[in-house]
Amino acid sequence: xxxxxxxxxxxxxxxxxxxxxxxxxxxxxxxxxxxxxxxxxxxxxxxxxxxxxxxxxxxxxxxxxxxxxxxxxxxxxxxxxxxxxxxxxxxxxxxxxxxxxxxxxxxxxxxxxxxxxxxxxxxxxxxxxxxxxxxxxxxxxxxxxxxxxxxxxxxxxxxxxxxxxxxxxxxxxxxxxxxxxxxxxxxxxxxxxxxxxxxxxxxxxxxxxxxxxxxxxxxxxxxxxxxxxxxxxxxxxxxxxxxxxxxxxxxxxxxxxxxxxxxxxxxxxxxxxxxxxxxxxxxxxxxxxxxxxxxxxxxxxxxxxxxxxxxxxxxxxxxxxxx
Numbered sequence: 001x002x003x004x005x006x007x008x009x010x011x012x013x014x015x016x017x018x019x020x021x022x023x024x025x026x027x028x029x030x031x032x033x034x035x036x037x038x039x040x041x042x043x044x045x046x047x048x049x050x051x052x053x054x055x056x057x058x059x060x061x062x063x064x065x066x067x068x069x070x071x072x073x074x075x076x077x078x079x080x081x082x083x084x085x086x087x088x089x090x091x092x093x094x095x096x097x098x099x100x101x102x103x104x105x106x107x108x109x110x111x112x113x114x115x116x117x118x119x120x121x122x123x124x125x126x127x128x129x130x131x132x133x134x135x136x137x138x139x140x141x142x143x144x145x146x147x148x149x150x151x152x153x154x155x156x157x158x159x160x161x162x163x164x165x166x167x168x169x170x171x172x173x174x175x176x177x178x179x180x181x182x183x184x185x186x187x188x189x190x191x192x193x194x195x196x197x198x199x200x201x202x203x204x205x206x207x208x209x210x211x212x213x214x215x216x217x218x219x220x221x222x223x224x225x226x227x228x229x230x231x232x233x234x235x236x237x238x239x240x241x242x243x244x245x246x247x248x249x250x251x252x253x254x255x256x257x258x259x260x261x262x263x264x265x266x267x268x269x270x271x272x273x274x275x276x277x278x279x280x281x282x283x284x285x286x287x288x289x290x291x292x293x294x295x296x297x298x299x300x301x302x303x304x305x306x307x308x309x310x311x312x313x314x315x316x317x318x319x320x321x322x323x
Contacts, residue, residue: 104140241293
């Protein structure tokens with residue numbers, strides 16, 4: 001396969017919120033967003049206060065609330081599909097707060113009379129809260145964690161580490177506009193270096209929040225690591241039907257096509273339920289596409305890459321399978 005190369009500077013950034021608002025309008029986001037879960041030290045429904053083995057599989061369906069943007073909220077519906085396929089019948093989507101191109105603090109600042117996330121957390125009936133910051137710091141994470149733990153000491157909060165939009169890491173918000181990226185021209189070695197900077201920042205931020213809290217209630221969902229691994233497989237010609245990097249994304253920003261949506265959601269499934277997704281059937285979002293390349297072989301690869309990313313991450317809450 002032809003070597004990938006970088007052809008655009010890494011200093012230009014577009015305004016996420018504008019594009020996200022166009023690509024996923026608020027109404028559509030609200031519908032898709034109404035599904036999703038979280039994981040760390042979980043409360044077993046029916047037995048408030050009981051905490052299971054931190055590293056053992058979570059047997060009970062989790063009550064999940066999701067706050068996110070278009071690189072995250074698609075997981076809500078797909079995760080529900082996966083939980084059902086895994087025999088988890090009581091997985092519950094408590095609610096969703098969806099804001100295009102959002103930082104977590106924007107969800108926190110939604111007016112009190114319409115803030116569904118705060119209302120749900122104050123009820124104590126949320127087992128998992130899923131968050132997806134753009135860049136850090138983002139004080140909304142700490143605010144939500146404190147509120148969630150106050151009303152359910154066993155709640156778990158997940159923070160999605162995602163794939164870098166526009167294939168570059170420029171932690172500035174609001175983001176700059178005007179950048180166009182050819183994903184097929186991206187140098188994957190450079191991309192990996194930029195992701196490592198981003199992953200380091202996310203890890204350190206989560207560790208600090210947990211340190212202030214005094215317990216590991218906040219977990220990382222390593223979706224970005226899994227996407228990087230898939231991109232490496234494509235470059236090596238070992239991605240079962242996926243031939244180019246551009247097949248993964250619907251635009252230069254990196255809005256995900258179905259394989260990336262499924263891969264990211266397998267990561268969420270693995271973190272929330274602390275069990276391998278390997279063996280689950282082809283998700284509806286891929287099967288319904290009628291794309292002959294999005295088949296069981298590709299699905300198995302996505303499952304394996306997700307499980308590898310989760311079990312190799314020290315902050316996922318899942319016992320690693322390697323020393």
